[in-house]
Amino acid sequence: MDDTPQVGIVGAGGIAPPHIEGWLALGAEVAILRRTGADALGERYGIRIVDTLDELIAGSGIVDIVSPTSSHLDIALAAFAQRRHVVCEKPLAVTAVDAQAMADAAATAGVRLFPAHVVRYFAGYQQVHEEIGGVGTLLELTFRRTVAAPASAWFFSPDAGGGIIRDLMIHDLDQALWLAGPVAEVSATQDPPTADEPPVSAHVTLTHTGGAISHVRADWAEPGAAFHSSASVVGSAGELSVDTDEVGGAAEGSLPPASAADPYREQLADFLHAIRTGREARVTPADGVAAVVLVDAAYASLEAGRPVRL
Structure with missing residues (x-):
């Protein structure tokens, strides 16, 4: 992947700022999907706001899902369909069946899924x-x-x-x-x-x-x-x-x-290093499931x- 990570954030709630700050500290270019709260985050961090999920995914190498849990599966599947890596806030999904479906879809697409268990x-x-x-x-x-x-x-x-x-x-x-x-x-x-x-x-x-x-x-x-x-x-x-x-x-x-050491930044750095090297991250899709x-x-x-x- 390019030396400058292209990251698309989906979600603008309370957990979004630590993720945005972590990615920016790692030198990433960050965009966020337009939804309630995104305009304020865009102004606060100087990041680009994108109008549609398809546009966000197309312009990203990594999609970072920090939206409500019930939305995780559909967003992740859309990202995997375009062969994008996914970082997903805990829990991966509402049910273990859906969480396993996410893991399986990532494996089928040949991309990475990183459950964000920051602890x-x-x-x-x-x-x-x-x-x-x-x-x-x-x-x-x-x-x-x-x-x-x-x-x-x-x-x-x-x-x-x-x-x-x-x-x-x-x-x-x-x-x-x-x-x-x-x-x-x-x-x-x-x-x-x-x-x-x-x-x-x-x-x-x-x-x-x-x-x-x-x-x-x-x-x-x-x-x-x-x-x-x-x-x-x-x-x-x-x-x-x-x-x-x-x-x-x-x-x-x-x-x-x-x-x-900011644990959110450490978490994202681990995920980014795993993508670049092909190794396992500290937390795996199986752990998330x-x-x-x-x-x-x-x-x-x-x-x-x-x-x-x-």
């Missing part, structure tokens, strides 16, 4: 992953994530591609898979069971095939609440932990705390009121 690029979580072999047999993992609840109504509706487990907890479901491996059983609770405003809390217990248990909690708090996330890993020979309150505090709104499989199982557990076997 894998946070220094503290990376360190836990690198050092986990030193704790012996994994016994128990605990994850906690709290943010101010989103403002858009679709985030609260699982049927519309939202829901706290699908939109927020998926970060830590992916971490549980990254650290402890495949899962055999999923059990989920949520308080309240259905909700269209905060506070909302969900708890998912994962039984890994290797015997470890992961406890994963996510909370959508009242507007203005500070971001916080933490993880701990207990093994037969020791334990590891990471806590964002101990590494720089919380940034404004629901974005993770700032650090010396596996996280959505756990989301599907968690919602099935909520509906059935019992654990779900995978």
Whole structure:
């Protein structure tokens, strides 16, 4: 590909600025699809605004999807049809079936699909992953994530591609898979069971095939609440932990705390290097699909009121 990446952004919500800033820092030429909020982003960052999706895809080597989850599949398929690489915000799709369809379409087209699970690029979580072999047999993992609840109504509706487990907890479901491996059983609770405003809390217990248990909690708090996330890993020979309150505090709104190495830029740099070299990125299409499989199982557990076997 050309030395100057040509990137087309689809989506103009709260997660768009970190992606735009990351691409610009990497020397990319960035365009954004015209939709609500895009004009302000175009003026803020000096990026080109494109009127149609077809035009955006045609002018891009990489399409970066940061739009609502329910739109991911159709946009990705349109990009793959023009043999464009795709970066897609988590979760890949509303269902694991659709997520797998995205992965399969990318493979068929001979292009790359990169699920944007940015927590894998946070220094503290990376360190836990690198050092986990030193704790012996994994016994128990605990994850906690709290943010101010989103403002858009679709985030609260699982049927519309939202829901706290699908939109927020998926970060830590992916971490549980990254650290402890495949899962055999999923059990989920949520308080309240259905909700269209905060506070909302969900708890998912994962039984890994290797015997470890992961406890994963996510909370959508009242507007203005500070971001916080933490993880701990207990093994037969020791334990590891990471806590964002101990590494720089919380940034404004629901974005993770700032650090010396911006995880969004690190994530996009990894994807770009993977395209240029042909190697795997830190997060693969299979990783993105596996996280959505756990989301599907968690919602099935909520509906059935019992654990779900995978």
